[in-house]
Amino acid sequence: MNVRLVLDASALLAYSRLTSMAVGELIGIVEEEDGESLIGVPAASFLAAHRALDPDDRDRLVDLATSSDGVTVVLPLLGTDAVEVAELDAHEPGTEGIGHAIFEANRLSATLATYQGEAARRWLADYEVLDLSP
Amino acid sequence: MTRRFSISLPDDVAAELDRVENASAFIADCIRQRRRRDTVRKMLADAGYEITEEGIERMRRRLHELEGRRRAHKLEERRRGRAAS
Secondary structure, three states: OEEEEEEOHHHHHHHHHOOOOHHHHHHHHHHHHOOOEEEEEEHHHHHHHHHHOOHHHHHHHHHHHHOOOOOEEEEOOOOOHHHHHHHHHHHOOOOOOHHHHHHHHHHHOOEEEEOOHHHHOOOOOHHHEEEOOO | OOOOOOOOOOHHHHHHHHHOOOHHHHHHHHHHHHHHHHHHHHHHHHHOOOOOHHHHHHHHHHHHHHHHHHHHHHHHHHHHHHHHO
16 A cells, blocks of 8 residues: 555645645645555544534545545554554644644655644654645 | 456557557556546545646645655665665
8 A cells, every 4th residue: 555645634624624725636646646646544633624524524524535446545543553643642732633644644654744734844854744834 | 356358449549458468457457547537536526626737736846846855865864874884
């Protein structure tokens, strides 16, 4: 499995609320450029975004995460990885769901797409973070 | 499981198949990629997105720039590791 990009909760919220074209454009790029790369949706980021969304916007999030034959894959949070993710989240209050996204971007050597670039860059190198903020 | 098909193709497409080692695998790969493209475009359209080529190009440049820096960093790490050993 080749995960090229990871989306955190902030990116998932922007996509689901239609507040920015950025994630849609990233999906278009991954679809166009090769037939095998995927976009990872960390399970904890999905849960954080799902909780924060209105029912109408939730449908977009669920479609994004569950579309078979698409370009996205939900990344599970397993075993003791949960401890590291919880500690990352505890260090970044107010950025719920970013811990799992940082963890997966690091584990998979993927680029983290986020609107919380400042928090992400405290844990990842500058070139590992695609800051979607305008 | 596989199924056997007899298909007709235009000359230019057939010529492409003459060049590949495994025509069945090539066609299966093309169909999977087409299915993936259709799925993604339908999902974006259903969500209400109208993605423009300009937007994709702008984002592609940003993503490629980051990925290029990541590759350069990895190469540098490898070079340092070799120099240290």
